[in-house]
Amino acid sequence: MTEQATTAYRICPFCEACCGLEIDVEQQRVVRIRGDARDVFSAGFLCPKAIGLKDLHDDPDRLRTPLIKRDGQFVEASWDEAYAEIARRLPPVIAAGGANAVATVLGNPTSHKMSLMLYFPRLARALGTRNMFSASSVDQVPKMLSVGLMFGSWLSVPVPDIERCDFLLILGANPMVSNGSLWTVPDFRGKAKALRARGGKIVVIDPRRTETADVADTHHFIRPGADVFFLLGIAHTLFDEQLVRLGRLADHVAGFDQLEQAFAPYSPERVAARCAIPASVMRELARSLAGAERAAVYGRIGTCTQQFGTVTSWLIDVLNVLTGHLDEAGGAMFPKAAAFAANTRGKPGVGRGVVTGRYASRVSAAPEVGGELPLTCLAEEIDTPGAGQVRALITVAANPVLSAPNGPRLARALEQLDFMVSLDIYLNETSRHADVILPGPSPLEDPHYDVSFTQFSHRNHARYSPAVLARADGQPDEWQSMLRIGAIAKGLGAHADLDALDDAALEDDLKRSAGDAAGQLMAALAPLRGAERMLDLALRSGPYGDQFGRNPGGLTLAAIQAAPSGIDLGPMAPRIPEVLRTPSGKIELAPPMLLDDLARVAADLAAPAPDMVIIGRRQLRSNNSWMHNLPVLAKGAFRCTALVHPDDALRLGLTDGAMAAISNGERRIEAQVEVSAEMMPGVVSLPHGWGHNLPGTRLHVAAERPGANLNALLDENLRDPLSGNAVLSGVAVEMGPL
Numbered sequence: 001m002t003e004q005a006t007t008a009y010r011i012c013p014f015c016e017a018c019c020g021l022e023i024d025v026e027q028q029r030v031v032r033i034r035g036d037a038r039d040v041f042s043a044g045f046l047c048p049k050a051i052g053l054k055d056l057h058d059d060p061d062r063l064r065t066p067l068i069k070r071d072g073q074f075v076e077a078s079w080d081e082a083y084a085e086i087a088r089r090l091p092p093v094i095a096a097g098g099a100n101a102v103a104t105v106l107g108n109p110t111s112h113k114m115s116l117m118l119y120f121p122r123l124a125r126a127l128g129t130r131n132m133f134s135a136s137s138v139d140q141v142p143k144m145l146s147v148g149l150m151f152g153s154w155l156s157v158p159v160p161d162i163e164r165c166d167f168l169l170i171l172g173a174n175p176m177v178s179n180g181s182l183w184t185v186p187d188f189r190g191k192a193k194a195l196r197a198r199g200g201k202i203v204v205i206d207p208r209r210t211e212t213a214d215v216a217d218t219h220h221f222i223r224p225g226a227d228v229f230f231l232l233g234i235a236h237t238l239f240d241e242q243l244v245r246l247g248r249l250a251d252h253v254a255g256f257d258q259l260e261q262a263f264a265p266y267s268p269e270r271v272a273a274r275c276a277i278p279a280s281v282m283r284e285l286a287r288s289l290a291g292a293e294r295a296a297v298y299g300r301i302g303t304c305t306q307q308f309g310t311v312t313s314w315l316i317d318v319l320n321v322l323t324g325h326l327d328e329a330g331g332a333m334f335p336k337a338a339a340f341a342a343n344t345r346g347k348p349g350v351g352r353g354v355v356t357g358r359y360a361s362r363v364s365a366a367p368e369v370g371g372e373l374p375l376t377c378l379a380e381e382i383d384t385p386g387a388g389q390v391r392a393l394i395t396v397a398a399n400p401v402l403s404a405p406n407g408p409r410l411a412r413a414l415e416q417l418d419f420m421v422s423l424d425i426y427l428n429e430t431s432r433h434a435d436v437i438l439p440g441p442s443p444l445e446d447p448h449y450d451v452s453f454t455q456f457s458h459r460n461h462a463r464y465s466p467a468v469l470a471r472a473d474g475q476p477d478e479w480q481s482m483l484r485i486g487a488i489a490k491g492l493g494a495h496a497d498l499d500a501l502d503d504a505a506l507e508d509d510l511k512r513s514a515g516d517a518a519g520q521l522m523a524a525l526a527p528l529r530g531a532e533r534m535l536d537l538a539l540r541s542g543p544y545g546d547q548f549g550r551n552p553g554g555l556t557l558a559a560i561q562a563a564p565s566g567i568d569l570g571p572m573a574p575r576i577p578e579v580l581r582t583p584s585g586k587i588e589l590a591p592p593m594l595l596d597d598l599a600r601v602a603a604d605l606a607a608p609a610p611d612m613v614i615i616g617r618r619q620l621r622s623n624n625s626w627m628h629n630l631p632v633l634a635k636g637a638f639r640c641t642a643l644v645h646p647d648d649a650l651r652l653g654l655t656d657g658a659m660a661a662i663s664n665g666e667r668r669i670e671a672q673v674e675v676s677a678e679m680m681p682g683v684v685s686l687p688h689g690w691g692h693n694l695p696g697t698r699l700h701v702a703a704e705r706p707g708a709n710l711n712a713l714l715d716e717n718l719r720d721p722l723s724g725n726a727v728l729s730g731v732a733v734e735m736g737p738l
């Protein structure tokens with residue numbers, strides 16, 4: 001490092017692990033990225049993706065100025081021109097079709113942007129549309145719904161307390177590659193190794209022998225989409241063999257008496273064939289879970305992206321409760337985030353709970369969940385004429401043409417819109433359809449606090465990253481763009497006073513939550529504004545906050561700014577009943593909606609196994625589709641391969657390295673075959689987010705090796721009916737050599 005170099009600290013924005021990075025900067029250029037060894041949460045860990053931050057910032061394809069489409073071609077524009085174009089074209093759509101004529105789609109990177117997380121709700125309120133969609137409904141809504149029903153808030157997800165756990169059962173998740181999802185756990189490898197070194201055991205259930213299975217004690221293949229039967233088999237055994245022990249939670253549960261009867265039909269012997277796991281394994285796992293002093297069951301994307309996603313997600317936590325491991329050290333516990341968690345607000349121990357279906361989508365009548373409709377409904381809401389038809393779209397860091405089922409239909413639908421705005425740093429497969437593209441700052445130009453992931457962290461902490469690099473002149477903050485578009489939607493034009501709007505919105509919030517003290521709080525937060533003011537407010541009024549002077553030494557934004565490697569807030573501690581926000585003040589073990597859905601499960605018990613089904617897979621060097629455009633992550637062996645078992649390769653005439661056709665009815669893609677015994681026979685695995693061969697994009701590196709779009713193969717009409725989540729796992733396909 002030269003004398004002119006400085007070191008900055010930044011939470012990695014590339015995945016849910018949120019590792020702390022140390023970044024050397026020289027003359028506004030990143031010269032080195034490494035893990036921050038003093039980071040209170042990640043202790044120096046990083047994965048290869050982190051190095052891609054430099055590539056992302058320097059990427060010549062990354063948009064640095066707004067684009068407006070003129071006569072079918074994108075031309076560069078000033079920010080004023082871009083906002084003026086939105087002001088010219090968005091209000092007429094609203095005037096003609098009403099608020100619901102505008103739809104919004106939030107993509108996954110939004111969750112790594114403090115500004116977007118805190119101000120998108122302001123835009124949503126200004127728009128007033130019911131047509132809100134996000135990546136959550138092709139990913140995690142089943143878990144949000146199940147914990148919402150059980151514990152009372154959408155993000156009260158219990159996570160394994162891995163540093164004190166002795167027995168970890170993992171389904172449909174690959175934390176060796178992801179470092180946790182809905183479970184923020186950097187350096188899973190190190191923690192798994194430590195777990196086993198102290199005599200603990202890890203068991204993995206997955207249709208692929210994943211990287212996590214490789215470091216586990218035991219791995220069992222499971223038929224994709226059959227996790228619900230496997231979990232029911234274990235739950236049945238707990239009652240059958242009198243292994244249930246609620247322990248401390250006995251006084252805090254409701255619905256317990258209904259469970260034994262509900263699980264009675266699902267003996268391991270009866271469900272074994274359906275899930276392809278021997279009954280003896282289910283019985284043994286039930287005994288191990290019940291017998292372990294500190295154990296947890298954890299399931300993730302494979303357990304959500306299937307037809308029984310919500311029931312499966314529920315059963316995972318039911319097992320944690322029935323074996324006495326929920327809310328116990330070393331079990332599945334509730335993080336206590338320093339800011340923004342609904343389960344630290346309001347009256348402890350009781351709340352309004354969650355409801356769904358307050359309205360439904362226009363075409364398929366899919367119920368609203370958490371204020372959103374299923375992303376798989378977006379195309380039909382655009383391409384089906386009639387009152388309430390979507391005529392304009394605002395996408396925020398989203399690429400649903402690649403990330404949602406039947407992207408080709410969605411792409412055609414986007415062409416029919418009257419107007420589309422994309423807030424995106426790339427001209428990608430989705431934003432190419434926009435009329436205006438507004439590029440946000442690169443993550444290195446943005447201050448950051450993890451609004452979401454502190455709520456899923458295996459250890460409590462508070463960390464803040466100031467911007468590492470200066471912004472280009474004129475580049476607005478994303479919270480300003482959110483307010484600006486909101487003002488345009490409300491008819492205030494392209495030049496509304498954003499500071500006045502920001503003040504008014506916050507004051508409004510404060511009047512609702514703090515009544516007469518609102519003015520005092522506004523004064524105490526000055527001179528901050530925007531996202532940082534909201535962060536300061538949330539920290540100071542949060543569970544570790546200074547309570548505006550009433551708790552001297554408590555957290556403030558200034559306090560976490562003064563700690564570049566973060567502030568440790570200790571291990572997770574038991575939180576029941578305080579964490580609950582259900583109307584009953586209890587853990588709802590048997591929500592009627594979930595018990596009722598068991599009828600659908602029962603009807604599926606005898607479903608025959610298709611000849612071949614498809615699943616996705618997470619890869620170390622990829623998380624979002626745009627990562628395929630970063631040279632440091634794109635290099636090396638081609639990764640968008642269709643993994644098949646050698647027996648399947650033989651019977652289907654597939655050759656390692658050759659191309660295969662994979663079809664699902666009319667839908668068809670071509671992918672390179674990789675033969676591997678890590679696959680369960682009868683299952684093919686293809687990573688998602690590929691298919692960069694569409695015209696009109698500006699992703700030069702990704703286009704060199706475009707890969708195949710898994711989602712082009714999937715059916716947008718297949719959803720878990722409770723959560724609306726897309727069914728991405730276990731879909732029947734046909735496969736043969738090209």
Ligand code: SF4
Pocket residue numbers: 012013014015016017018019045046047048049050178179186
């Ligand atoms: S594990 Fe995730 S957060 Fe950590 S360095 Fe890798 S990409 Fe970044």
